[in-house]
Amino acid sequence: MEKFFQLFVAAIALGGIYALIALGFVVVYKATGTFNFAQGGFVLLGAYLVYQFGDDWSLPFFVALILAMVVMAGVAAGIERVVIRPMINGPPFTIVLITLGVLLIIEQAVRTLWSEPAYVLTTPWGNGVTEVAGVSIRHVDMWTVGFATLVLGGFFAIFRFTTIGIAMRATAFDQEAAAAQGIKVGRSFSISWAIAGAVAVVAGAMLTSRTGSVLTPGLSFIALRAFPAMIIGGLDSPGGAVAGGVVIGVVEVMALGYLDFDWIGSGFEVVLAYVLMIIVLLWRPNGLFGTRAVQRV
Amino acid sequence: MAERSLLSVSATTLEFGGVSALLDVDFEVESGELLAVIGPNGAGKTSLFNCLNGVYTPRHGSILFEGIELVGKRPARIANLGIARTFQNLALFANLDVIDNLMLGRHHLMKTGLAAGAIWVGRAKREEIANRLICKDIAEFLDLDQFGSTPVGLLPYGIQKRIELGRAMAMEPTLLLLDEPVAGMNLEERNTMTALIQQVRAERDMAILLVEHDVDFVMAIADRVLVLNFGRVIATGTPDVVTVHPEVVAAYLGAG
Amino acid sequence: MSSRADAARVATPSMKLLPDKLTRMMFGLAVLIFLVTPLVLDDDFWMTVLANAGAFAVASIGLSILTGFTGQVSLGHAALLTIGGYTVGYFGADHGWPMWAWMLAAILIGALVGVAIGPFALRLKGNYLVVVTLALVFITGYVVENWTSVTGGFDGKSVNSASLAIGPVDFGELHIFGRDFSREQGIFYLCWIMVALTALVGRNIIRTRPGRAMRAVRDRDVAAEVIGVSNARYKIAAFAISSAMAGLGGALYAISLRFISPSNPAAELFLSIRFVAIIIVGGLGTIYGAVIGALLLGPLPELVQEFAGLFDFTIPIVDRPLVGDSPADNGIFSAASFSEILFGVLLVVFLIFAPEGIAGMIRRLRRRLAGRSNVDPDNVSDN
Ligand SMILES: Nc1ncnc2c1ncn2[C@@H]1O[C@H](COP(=O)(O)OP(=O)(O)O)[C@@H](O)[C@H]1O
Ligand SMILES: [Mg+2]
Numbered sequence: 001m002e003k004f005f006q007l008f009v010a011a012i013a014l015g016g017i018y019a020l021i022a023l024g025f026v027v028v029y030k031a032t033g034t035f036n037f038a039q040g041g042f043v044l045l046g047a048y049l050v051y052q053f054g055d056d057w058s059l060p061f062f063v064a065l066i067l068a069m070v071v072m073a074g075v076a077a078g079i080e081r082v083v084i085r086p087m088i089n090g091p092p093f094t095i096v097l098i099t100l101g102v103l104l105i106i107e108q109a110v111r112t113l114w115s116e117p118a119y120v121l122t123t124p125w126g127n128g129v130t131e132v133a134g135v136s137i138r139h140v141d142m143w144t145v146g147f148a149t150l151v152l153g154g155f156f157a158i159f160r161f162t163t164i165g166i167a168m169r170a171t172a173f174d175q176e177a178a179a180a181q182g183i184k185v186g187r188s189f190s191i192s193w194a195i196a197g198a199v200a201v202v203a204g205a206m207l208t209s210r211t212g213s214v215l216t217p218g219l220s221f222i223a224l225r226a227f228p229a230m231i232i233g234g235l236d237s238p239g240g241a242v243a244g245g246v247v248i249g250v251v252e253v254m255a256l257g258y259l260d261f262d263w264i265g266s267g268f269e270v271v272l273a274y275v276l277m278i279i280v281l282l283w284r285p286n287g288l289f290g291t292r293a294v295q296r297v
Numbered sequence: 298m299a300e301r302s303l304l305s306v307s308a309t310t311l312e313f314g315g316v317s318a319l320l321d322v323d324f325e326v327e328s329g330e331l332l333a334v335i336g337p338n339g340a341g342k343t344s345l346f347n348c349l350n351g352v353y354t355p356r357h358g359s360i361l362f363e364g365i366e367l368v369g370k371r372p373a374r375i376a377n378l379g380i381a382r383t384f385q386n387l388a389l390f391a392n393l394d395v396i397d398n399l400m401l402g403r404h405h406l407m408k409t410g411l412a413a414g415a416i417w418v419g420r421a422k423r424e425e426i427a428n429r430l431i432c433k434d435i436a437e438f439l440d441l442d443q444f445g446s447t448p449v450g451l452l453p454y455g456i457q458k459r460i461e462l463g464r465a466m467a468m469e470p471t472l473l474l475l476d477e478p479v480a481g482m483n484l485e486e487r488n489t490m491t492a493l494i495q496q497v498r499a500e501r502d503m504a505i506l507l508v509e510h511d512v513d514f515v516m517a518i519a520d521r522v523l524v525l526n527f528g529r530v531i532a533t534g535t536p537d538v539v540t541v542h543p544e545v546v547a548a549y550l551g552a553g
Numbered sequence: 554m555s556s557r558a559d560a561a562r563v564a565t566p567s568m569k570l571l572p573d574k575l576t577r578m579m580f581g582l583a584v585l586i587f588l589v590t591p592l593v594l595d596d597d598f599w600m601t602v603l604a605n606a607g608a609f610a611v612a613s614i615g616l617s618i619l620t621g622f623t624g625q626v627s628l629g630h631a632a633l634l635t636i637g638g639y640t641v642g643y644f645g646a647d648h649g650w651p652m653w654a655w656m657l658a659a660i661l662i663g664a665l666v667g668v669a670i671g672p673f674a675l676r677l678k679g680n681y682l683v684v685v686t687l688a689l690v691f692i693t694g695y696v697v698e699n700w701t702s703v704t705g706g707f708d709g710k711s712v713n714s715a716s717l718a719i720g721p722v723d724f725g726e727l728h729i730f731g732r733d734f735s736r737e738q739g740i741f742y743l744c745w746i747m748v749a750l751t752a753l754v755g756r757n758i759i760r761t762r763p764g765r766a767m768r769a770v771r772d773r774d775v776a777a778e779v780i781g782v783s784n785a786r787y788k789i790a791a792f793a794i795s796s797a798m799a800g801l802g803g804a805l806y807a808i809s810l811r812f813i814s815p816s817n818p819a820a821e822l823f824l825s826i827r828f829v830a831i832i833i834v835g836g837l838g839t840i841y842g843a844v845i846g847a848l849l850l851g852p853l854p855e856l857v858q859e860f861a862g863l864f865d866f867t868i869p870i871v872d873r874p875l876v877g878d879s880p881a882d883n884g885i886f887s888a889a890s891f892s893e894i895l896f897g898v899l900l901v902v903f904l905i906f907a908p909e910g911i912a913g914m915i916r917r918l919r920r921r922l923a924g925r926s927n928v929d930p931d932n933v934s935d936n
Contacts, residue, residue: 035679035680035683083901083905086905087904087905090904090908091908092624092679093620093624093626093679093683094904094908096626096679096680096683097626097829097833097900097904098900098901098904098905100628100826100829100900101826101830101896101897101898101900101901101904102897102901103826103897104823104826104893104894104896104897104900105894105897105898105901107823107893108886108890108891108893108894108897109894111887111890112885112886112887112890112894218817218819220819221817221818221819224687224818224819224822227684227687228684228688231681231684235680235681265695265698265699266698266699267694267695267698267699268695270691270694270695270818271691271692271694271695274687274688274691274692275688275692277684277685277688278673278685278688281673281676281677281681281685282672282673282676285676285677285678285681286681287681350779351779352775352778352779371778371783372775372778372779373778373779373781373782373783373784376778376779376780376781377781381780382779382780384776388773388775388776388779389773389776390768390769390772390773390776390777391772391773392768392772392838393567393765393768393769393772394565394567396563396565396567397565397567397765397768400762400765401765401766401769401777401780401782402780404762404765404766404769404780404781404782405780405781407762408762409761409762409763410762410763411758411763411790411793411794413761414757414758414761414762414763414764415754415757415758416757417570417757417760417761421757421761421762422560423556424762425568425760425761425762426556426559426560426563427559429563429568430559430562430563432563433562433563445565446565446566446567464780465780468780468781
């Protein structure tokens with residue numbers, strides 16, 4: 001039983017990381033209808049920026065984190081302005097493909113700018129552990145869950161209560177109608193991408209500071225594992241992204257914890273998330289909490 | 298037993314989020330007949346077509362076509378049974394030329410599959426040529442043969458409306474659904490289209506269900522008229538009877 | 554009336570194999586270049602680079618049918634090449650199947666996997682489907698790593714012993730008119746013959762009923778369904794064809810590389826993106842666009858590596874060379890990074906500034922030239 005709780009805590013923490021990655025993705029989808037593959041690249045670049053400001057330039061961690069968030073918000077909004085905005089009314093899959101191109105460029109840019117193979121990120125929580133009733137809980141996991149909750153709560157508040165959030169929802173629903181209502185469509189786009197960039201920094205920092213993790217360009221690959229999370233939750237649902245992240249985290253950790261390696265083979269945890277996603281999609285094509293699109297002729 | 302109607306729609310109800318777009322709709326269409334459907338905007342005319350096509354599934358009711366239940370069938374299946382349609386808002390394949398658009402109307406009458414197509418020589422080629430000849434005749438009939446390989450999306454609106462009619466004709470249907478075929482046209486285009494529809498009727502043995510706002514147009518060509526209002530049938534009958542029906546006058550004609 | 558006369562009456566550019574005279578001339582020229590290249594370029598490195606481009610072209614034609622003609626985006630294309638590669642490794646090399654048999658196996662297994670994606674193509678729209686195709690990359694990677702009896706696991710396997718003979722012709726050691734050709738030259742011929750056959754099959758499908766149906770599904774799915782074109786059937790068909798061609802391309806690629814081993818899913822995803830870049834740069838909606846794209850972009854990594862020397866000029870402020878061909882050079886970019894970045898940049902730049910790709914540029918150029926003589930032989934945006 002103790003093993004179960006131990007694993008459960010780890011599962012929730014991993015789910016929190018997936019959720020953080022997925023949330024940055026969902027905000028752009030929800031506000032602009034864009035499926036942004038580059039989010040994985042934002043997570044990667046964000047983590048390196050935190051390292052650059054914190055470890056390399058020796059700024060205090062939280063200063064480095066916030067600075068990186070500001071920079072990434074700018075980078076993401078800039079990318080949106082330069083390569084996404086001009087194509088908003090283009091052929092259907094153009095934007096998805098552009099975000100793939102951006103992912104490719106960011107990934108290689110990171111390899112180029114930080115040529116060393118791996119770094120370790122120094123954080124206030126470090127490798128700290130607290131024992132609670134025989135179960136050891138890592139501080140990094142607590143921070144992760146805290147950040148995920150904070151971001152989710154923030155999204156909820158923004159979308160529900162602020163004029164910007166309402167404008168973003170209207171824009172995603174129907175750009176032309178929103179524009180006709182006097183909503184500044186372009187501003188909604190910029191803001192949602194900026195938010196996605198900032199959230200990616202938090203996700204990247206948490207991902208890298210997990211026990212045993214180091215900062216390598218391969219990180220964006222782990223971000224790819226968050227795709228099933230947001231698909232399972234439903235692309236346009238922040239709450240769903242968190243739920244999907246937790247589901248994937250739990251299944252992944254439990255499978256690794258309980259199943260025999262000889263039986264499952266290597267890399268099982270990676271496909272598991274995708275297989276789970278496929279099963280959910282066959283059952284509910286718009287994810288668990290996504291809204292259904294209606295077609296009209 | 299009385300002779301069966303070509304199409305019989307009974308007690309058909311369609312809802313969108315609790316709002317009825319169609320409510321207990323009942324009517325029949327006889328072979329070769331032209332039945333016009335009129336009614337104010339939002340009355341449910343297009344929704345009715347979508348139910349006949351299988352694009353929407355009614356909440357309840359039954360739609361029998363030549364004795365076959367259409368409710369629950371996929372649109373492609375319904376097309377195979379012999380129901381063709383034009384759309385209120387154009388739905389042509391914009392990147393293809395006129396002949397390819399017409400050829401798509403003949404899709405369900407052709408057989409070439411992947412294997413035969415990949416080989417080309419033999420069956421695929423024979424079938425392609427035979428059907429292209431038919432489409433070329435239709436294009437000539439509709440005066441569309443001058444546009445060559447231009448993608449139809451680049452052609453004027455009135456021409457595109459005509460191509461849609463051609464595509465439906467190419468399907469060789471027994472029931473043709475025309476959703477506002479002359480909407481948005483100028484007087485000259487409108488006259489051409491009216492003449493074409495009448496000519497199609499004269500030459501081919503098919504029933505037509507036609508939605509149109511223009512009352513004069515409808516009264517001139519329809520055998521019978523069906524009036525929809527808020528999703529309900531409020532009158533059916535010959536044009537002269539319907540025009541004087543008090544509920545119709547109140548709901549529609551009076552206002553128009 | 555004779556059927557020949559009928560054919561002449563109804564033939565439009567969209568029905569012909571090669572729509573017009575200029576296209577036919579260009580095609581003839583391409584065949585000539587194909588025949589002559591190995592004779593004048595007797596160099597193993599270059600032959601392999603061009604053979605790889607041919608293998609990529611085969612797979613790209615498949616993706617072009619799926620994306621360009623049917624409107625479905627796939628990120629799983631690289632996985633299908635991998636599957637094709639292991640098919641030739643297992644059946645061709647391990648079990649000694651003749652060439653026609655391992656080719657057929659690669660095509661059929663590819664098609665089967667494509668059909669398996671089908672049900673998702675029906676239920677899922679756009680973005681959801683893209684992520685499902687991405688799943689294929691992960692699942693394939695997992696299977697490859699763990700099904701060691703077939704794949705050789707992490708060690709990979711050699712495909713060198715697979716037969717390259719069909720009838721009396723052995724592409725592994727060609728002799729024509731008393732002249733001996735190297736294995737690399739033979740594989741070059743083999744790959745590009747398969748490009749021609751694949752292009753022929755692709756073009757034939759596109760110009761007949763199934764291809765027309767695919768284009769209809771791409772342009773307006775609901776209207777297509779309403780006139781009798783089953784979206785389900787043609788989306789599945791497109792995935793099957795595309796995957797079959799990717800399987801064949803993957804088998805040829807493995808033959809050309811002589812060896813196949815697992816690569817990580819990120820690398821596979823990037824390879825898939827390269828295929829997307831190939832068909833976008835080449836031009837969607839034409840078969841020859843995919844071939845041009847593969848020829849230009851397929852060999853990019855090798856070209857960058859080979860010509861890294863051209864880019865090793867020093868960038869002033871940072872005082873480092875732009876591209877270093879080895880880590881010791883301390884280049885701003887490594888050769889590998891530089892080519893990946895080029896792919897990304899080309900993809901984005903073409904999507905924004907030239908979404909019709911090179912084929913579209915050629916079309917526009919011809920229209921402009923034809924405009925002067927007042928005839929318009931090629932006002933076709935899609936055939
Ligand atoms: N896909 C849909 N989703 C929600 N409501 C719809 C849909 N299609 C039609 N409606 C509603 O059904 C009613 C009838 O519409 P329609 O059939 O288009 O009317 P008409 O063609 O007579 O103008 C309208 O109130 C319309 O808003
Ligand atoms: Mg209508």
